[in-house]
Amino acid sequence: MNEWLLIALMALVTYLPRWLPFALAGKVHLPAPLERALDFVPIAVLTSIIAQTALVRDGTLDISPNNYHAIAALIAFAVALLTRRLFITIVAGLACFAMLRIFL
Amino acid sequence: MHTPAKQLWLGALETLPLVVAAFPFGIVFGAMANAMGLGAGVTLGMSAIVFAGSSQFIALTLLASAAALPVIVMTVFIVNLRQLLYSANLMHHVDRWPQWQRAALAFFLTDETFAVVSDRLNRHPGAPGLRWFYLGSALFMYSFWQLSTALGYALGSRIPGLADWGLDVAMVVAFIGIVVPALHRRADWACAAVALVSAVLTHDWPHQTGLLFSSLLAVAVGMAMSREPAHE
Numbered sequence: 435m436n437e438w439l440l441i442a443l444m445a446l447v448t449y450l451p452r453w454l455p456f457a458l459a460g461k462v463h464l465p466a467p468l469e470r471a472l473d474f475v476p477i478a479v480l481t482s483i484i485a486q487t488a489l490v491r492d493g494t495l496d497i498s499p500n501n502y503h504a505i506a507a508l509i510a511f512a513v514a515l516l517t518r519r520l521f522i523t524i525v526a527g528l529a530c531f532a533m534l535r536i537f538l
Numbered sequence: 539m540h541t542p543a544k545q546l547w548l549g550a551l552e553t554l555p556l557v558v559a560a561f562p563f564g565i566v567f568g569a570m571a572n573a574m575g576l577g578a579g580v581t582l583g584m585s586a587i588v589f590a591g592s593s594q595f596i597a598l599t600l601l602a603s604a605a606a607l608p609v610i611v612m613t614v615f616i617v618n619l620r621q622l623l624y625s626a627n628l629m630h631h632v633d634r635w636p637q638w639q640r641a642a643l644a645f646f647l648t649d650e651t652f653a654v655v656s657d658r659l660n661r662h663p664g665a666p667g668l669r670w671f672y673l674g675s676a677l678f679m680y681s682f683w684q685l686s687t688a689l690g691y692a693l694g695s696r697i698p699g700l701a702d703w704g705l706d707v708a709m710v711v712a713f714i715g716i717v718v719p720a721l722h723r724r725a726d727w728a729c730a731a732v733a734l735v736s737a738v739l740t741h742d743w744p745h746q747t748g749l750l751f752s753s754l755l756a757v758a759v760g761m762a763m764s765r766e767p768a769h770e
Contacts, residue, residue: 447618477733484713506711520715
């Protein structure tokens with residue numbers, strides 16, 4: 435297989451979905467329901483990524499106390515709810531994870 | 539506060555935990571490509587021209603299984619439909635940008651940069667200098683993705699176990715810090731809950747199709763539950 439052809443085609447199918455809506459912005463008018471649906475994209479996609487990264491470790495669902503990613507996520511969730519501050523949430527989550535790794 | 543330099547810096551700063559989380563993956567990608575016998579030029583070229591972590595890993599996996607070229611390209615396209623949602627979500631915020639800036643900045647639209655840009659829009663709606671903030675995040679992600687790929691390729695099998703440190707936890711807690719303050723309405727909470735459960739249940743679907751399915755399902759549920767009249 436021609437590796438550079440593969441890269442060129444991969445680049446194309448990666449770039450087009452990133453660029454097309456940007457290019458059409460201001461030119462096409464999306465239907466109102468679609469606009470409303472798109473508002474949910476950050477919550478929907480980022481939460482899906484969080485779930486699959488924190489709760490699925492090494493390809494299997496892990497909701498045991500041995501899953502430090504999940505515990506750190508839980509702490510981060512609580513801190514985010516209380517403070518709504520990004521920086522504090524990250525520091526609390528990472529500190530929790532580091533302590534679990536060091537002391538347990 | 540809103541000078542270009544300041545925004546550029548802020549964009550990079552907010553992306554820092556996500557860069558830390560992505561770094562080991564770049565190293566693993568480089569090392570995997572090396573182990574598979576891919577040339578240095580092809581490996582670095584893929585990171586430089588494609589710049590999409592999940593797509594690059596999937597391409598490697600498919601290459602290893604001797605998949606045909608159209609299969610790889612089609613799979614990569616499906617994985618990237620997530621970025622189509624990101625781009626569409628940002629349409630209203632880029633419609634005043636010149637086309638050349640949209641074309642340039644779209645190239646850097648990763649999970650990470652979308653997350654921090656979306657966070658900024660949620661916390662400071664309408665604040666000026668978005669494109670500089672975006673660019674700061676983009677360039678930081680891009681340069682470290684190249685660096686980590688090169689490092690991984692050079693180290694090859696002598697990977698220093700960085701992948702086992704669990705640095706991806708930085709992405710998890712950063713995304714939580716971004717999502718939680720965006721949960722305002724009951725529909726937002728329902729959307730997040732559905733995404734969480736669905737993503738876990740579909741985690742073993744091939745090529746991240748579970749991620750795409752869960753995202754679309756969660757959007758649909760959020761839609762169905764929001765009763766506000768449509769604006770704009």
